[in-house]
Amino acid sequence: MAAFAPALLLLLLAAAAATATTTTALTDDVLALVVFKTGVADPLGRLARWTEDDDRPCSWPGVGCDARAGRVTSLSLPAASLSGRLPRALLRLDALLSLSLPRNNLSGPVLPGLLASLPRLRSLDLASNRLAATVPADLFAQCRDIRTISLAHNELSGYIPPAVASCSSLLSLNLSSNRLAGPIPDGIWSLPSLRSLDLSGNSLSGSVPGGFPRSSSLRALDLSRNLFAGEIPADVGEAALLKSLDLGRNFFTGGLPDSLRRLTALRFLGAGSNALAGEVPAWIGEMWSLERLDLSGNRFAGVIPDDIAKCKNLLEADLSRNALTGELPWWVFGLPLQRVSVAGNKLDGWVKVPGDAALALHVLDLSSNAFSGGIPPQITAFAGLQFLNLSSNSISGQLPAGIGGMRLLEVLDVSANTLTGSVPPEIGGAVALRVLRMGDNSLTGRIPAQIGSCSSLVALDLSHNDITGPIPSTLGNLTSLQAVDLSQNKLNGTLPVELSNLPSLHIFDVSHNLLSGNLPNSRFFDNIPDYFLSDNSGLCSSRKNNSCGAVMPKPIVLNPNSSSNPLSQSTPSSPSSKHHKKIILSVSTLIAIAGGAAIAIGVITVTVLNRRVRAAASxxxxxxxxxxxxxxxxxxxxxxxxxxxxxxxxxxxxxxxxxxxxxxxxxxxxxxxxxxxxxxxxxxxxxxxxxxxxxxxxxxxxxxxxxxxxxxxxxxxxxxxxxxxxxxxxxxxxxxxxLPGGNLHKHLHECTEENTLSWMERFDIIIGVARGLMHLHQHGVVHYNLKSSNVLLDSNGEPRVGDYGLASLLPMLDRYVLSSKIQSALGYMAPEFACKTVKITEKCDVYGFGVLALEILTGRRPVEYLEDDVVVLCDLVRSALEEGRLEDCMDPRLCGEFAMEEAIPIIKLGLVCTSQVPSNRPDMGEVLSILDVVRSPQDSPGDEMV
Known part of the structure; x- marks a missing residue:
């Protein structure tokens, strides 16, 4: 027994030493977490139970421990409203396997040496914070066994460190929605374990490197919303396991590489909003698993291939804003598609809906093509249809009455066609309808009272038709109504008093009609802009001190059998008159007489005016x-x-x-x-x-x-x-x-700090100008001379673009386009104006819009002449973006009332619009879509088609 005593003593000493080591490590973890707590603001009290009095932190909220050793292995505090700089105390948690602090307000840089100090770390998630500065060059120097990294939705700048290509265990890397610039590091495609890479929403540029190995593990690659140019890598299809590939919103040229046809597992292919050209390849049909296809906003031409019908799982197809020709392919109604857009192409022919059509469609956008014929009544059988846009075509006939049976339909746009007939009363059955646009057609008849049953209606446009009769009082039932355009019709009668019940109304345009009487009594109508009422001579407003009289004069009824003056006093009847019956003229006869009188008066007036003209000619x-x-x-x-x-x-x-x-x-x-x-x-x-x-x-x-x-x-x-x-x-x-509000130039450069435009006012002006330009371009008008002095503000501060299309009045534009007399603000001129032969296109306006957007955000003039230098606004902002200091460019008069996450995409949009190459600039429709996404970031990308 005594012989075993030394061995037993050694075991006891070893156990005591291990216990002491573990206790010390546990104490270090407690101290590190307490220091972390003191370094951040915790308004929700999520860290209240973190106290140094505890020996073990494993029961603290957000803290996970190893069951055997008791060491802290995970720290997870998502959406805890923590703020302050990322504490360095985290580097003491050397047993940490997972660090997850997303959706907080943590600021400062990413801690240098973070991965080196946490050698066991497998997962790092710091997404959706306010981390700024450049990504530390040594962040990936010792990445060891790291598997997933997400630094998305921060304010990180600079280049992606090349050392990321050495992280051989990396499965997922998400650096999206930051301010990163420069190229993609070489060798990143060779990472053997990489399955997901998201670099979207940055300012990365250059060409995308090739070198995709056949052994690639990539399942998802997102390079969208950057500044990449050149052709799509020819060997991208070698990554045969890809299920999602998004290259949209860049400046890629060329066509789709043939290697993509090998991606038989691909479910989403996004290449929209680039400068891709050629024909849509028929081999897309070989991508059997494809569910979503986005080729919108490119320059694809030719017909849409029928082979796409081989993609039996296809749910969404967006081929809009290209130059596609031919007829609408049969598979649009033959596949179980849910969302289809071919808007903005050159498709023609009839819209044919087969009798055995699949009925899964939710969204169908055929707008801005050359479709003709009538609206097929079979389309009303699509019971699940929520969005239908047939606008800006040559569609004729009447709106099918069955449209009222489409109970889920939310948006119906058939404007800018040649439709006839009246608005069908059955429209009242479309109870989910939020937007109804039927303007710019040849509709007649009256506005049906049943429209008041469309209780969800937000926007109604029946303008530029020949609709007659009164405005139905049932419009007053539509309490969600915000915008109404009934202008350029033949409506008569008075405005219903029930319109005063509309609390959300902010647009009500009834100009150019035959309306009369007082305006409804409400806050909106008390302050309604004059241009919403113009050219209705009988409309009255107490606000303008011209309210209508309470008693209207009675009409004069003529007796055709009387030869006396109908306006003179009555005299005794002659004997012969006693034998005649008293006859009252019919309404139609009165109208005929009144019309004849008007013509006679017109002839006399013209004669008098002509005499005046001849007399004045001397x-x-x-x-x-x-x-x-x-x-x-x-x-x-x-x-x-x-x-x-x-x-x-x-x-x-x-x-x-x-x-x-x-x-x-x-x-x-x-x-x-x-x-x-x-x-x-x-x-x-x-x-x-x-x-x-x-x-x-x-x-x-x-x-x-x-x-x-x-x-x-x-x-x-x-x-x-x-x-x-x-x-x-x-x-x-x-x-x-x-317009009484003056021009934008004065509001930006000549106003006091107290009267400066707010962030929201500037945002609204940018969107309003974009809408105005898009409208001009849709009707073939190039502005040519866009600048802040040509943007006017009405009494409500709404922007209105002026001086449009004046260059078209000149016979030889290219001889005078560089004249400072005509183009007074060179800072807005697109670079192609300097060419000897100038071709004025819509892209020149896009350039001017980009400069204007930057001017609005920065408060600086497009060109500033200093004593020894000339500062060009576009160059100044572009440099600031590359250096990660965009805050320095913002108008200091805004005093932090704006959110940089809104300002940054607008600035990037302005820089893209001012690209030196016209083909790299988006069109105004794309610009407006981007602005809408910035304003409503909660909308998913899938909703952009709507």
């Missing part, structure tokens, strides 16, 4: 021949007389006289195309008159009138309305709505 000052009919001509025998044309039914005379147009006291400003003056029409409406100073360059009278009439049809809430024009061979005037 004076050296040009006369104005007024015309309500914008097709009428000035007297041909008098070349010196002028012609004033007013579009619509406004009063075409100036109350202040023609001299006010040239009066310096009335001058509002001067631009490249001329000076602008304010004057007032006889009906009291103020207008802005632009006196063109390029008279010697203006086209002929006929060409001038033709082009001006095109511009007059540009009616949109974010475009200044062209009201009329005046012409002589030596003087041309354009008449616009007067």
């Amino acid at each position: 004076h050296p000052k040009p006369a104005i021949a007024l015309s309500d009919d914008y097709l009428s001509q000035s007297p041909e025998n008098d070349a010196s007389s002028g012609k004033l044309v007013m579009f619509g039914k406004g009063s075409p005379e100036f109350s202040t006289g023609g001299h006010a147009l040239l009066n310096k006291d009335c001058e509002l400003g001067r631009g490249g195309f001329g000076a602008v003056y304010k004057t007032v029409l006889r009906d009291g409406q103020p207008v802005a008159i632009k006196k063109l100073t390029v008279s010697s360059l203006v086209k002929s009278k006929d060409d001038f009138e033709r082009q001006v009439k095109v511009l007059s049809k540009m009616r949109h809430h974010n475009i200044v309305t062209l009201r009329g024009f005046y012409w002589t061979s030596s003087l041309q005037l354009l008449i616009y709505d007067y």
Whole structure:
């Protein structure tokens, strides 16, 4: 027994030493966590139970321990509202296997040597915080056994450290939605275990390197929303296990590489919003597992291949905004597709819906093509359809009555077609309808009262039709209604008082109708902008002190058998009259008589005006021949007389006289195309008159009138309305709505700090200008001269784009485009203007918009001339982005009232719009889509098609 005593003593000593080591380690873990607690703000009290009085932290919230050794192996505090710099105390938790602190407000840099200090770490998640500065160069130097890393949705900048290619155990790397720049590190595709790589939403640039090995383990690769250029790597298809590949929103050129056809396991292929060209390859049909396909916003041409029908699992297909031709492929209605968009192509023919069509569609967008024929009634059998857009085609006929049976339909847009007939009363059955757009057609009849059953309706557009009758009072039932456009119709009667029940209304445009009577009594109608009511001579407003009289005069009823003056006092009847029956004229007869009287008065008026014109022709000052009919001509025998044309039914005379147009006291400003003056029409409406100073360059009278009439049809809430024009061979005037809010240039550069535009006002202005430009481009009008002084604000602060399309009035634009007299703000000019032969395209406007967006956010002028330097805004912001100091560029007058996560994508968008290569710039439709996503980031990418 005594012989075993030394051995037993050694065992006891070893156990005591191990216990002491473990106790010391546990104490270190407790101290490290307590120091962590003191280094962060904890407003929710999630760390309240963390106290140094405890010997073991394993029962603390968010802390996990190894059951045998008792060491802290995991720290998980997601969405705990912790703030402050990432504490260095974390580096003392050397037994940590998992560190998860996502969706907090932690700031500062990523701790240098983080992976080296935590040698056992397998998982690191610091996503959705406010971590800033560059990614430490040595972060991946000793990555050992790390498996997953997520630093997504932070503010990290600089390059991706090349050492990441040495992390041989890495399974998943997510660096998305930061400010990273530069190229993808070489060798990253060779990581043997890498399954998921997400670098989306950064400013990474250059070409994507090739070198995808056949042994690649990649399942998901997301490079979207960066600045990558060049061709897609030819060997990307070697990564045969890929299930998701997103290359969208970059600047890739060329076509889809053939190697993609080998990706038979691929479920999602995203290549939208690039500059890819060629035909859509038929071999896409060999990608058997494909569920989602996005090739939108490229330059694909040719027909859509039928072989795509081999993708039996395809649920979503977005081929919109390309140059595709031919007919709509049969598989659109033959596969169990849920979402389809071919909008913005050149497809034509009839929309054919087979009788045995699959009925799974939720979203169908066929807008902006050349489809003709009628709307197939079979489309109403798609009971699950939620979004249907057939706008901007050549579709004719009537809206099928069965549309009312589509109980899940939320958006119906058939605007800008040639539809006839009336709005079907059955529309009231579409109880889920939120948006109904039927504007710009040839609809007649009345607005059905049943529309008041569409209780979810938010937006209603029936403008630019021939709809008659009153506005139904049932509109007052639609308490969710926000925007209504009934302009350019033949509606009559009064505005229903029930409209005062609409609490969310902010747009109600009934301009250019035949309405009369008082406005409803509500806060909205008390402050409604005048342009929503214009050209309704009978509408009255107590706010303008012109309320309607309570008693309307009774109509005069004529007796056709009486030869006496119907307005004189009654006299005894003659004997012969006693034998005649008293006859009251019918309404139609009265209308005929009234019409004849109007014609007679018109003839007399024209005769008098012509005499005045001839009499005035002898004076050296040009006369104005007024015309309500914008097709009428000035007297041909008098070349010196002028012609004033007013579009619509406004009063075409100036109350202040023609001299006010040239009066310096009335001058509002001067631009490249001329000076602008304010004057007032006889009906009291103020207008802005632009006196063109390029008279010697203006086209002929006929060409001038033709082009001006095109511009007059540009009616949109974010475009200044062209009201009329005046012409002589030596003087041309354009008449616009007067906007009291002044121009954007003054608000950005000439206002006091107290009156500066807020963040939301600037955001709204950027979106409003984008909408106005998109509307112009959709109607084939290039602005050419976009700048902050040509963006005007109305009384509500809403932006309206002015001075659009004036360059089209010149006969030889390329000879004058570089003239500082015409293009007064060179900072907005696209670089292609410097070419000898200039081709004006919509991409020139996109460049100007990009500069304008940067100007709005930074408060700086596009070009600033210093004593020894010239600062170009685009270059300044681009450098700041690359260096990770965009905050320094923001307008200091905003004083932190904005969120950088909103400002950064807008700045990036502005830089993309100002790309030196026109083809790399997005179109305004894409710009607006991006802005909508920035404003509503909670919307999933799958919703963008809607």
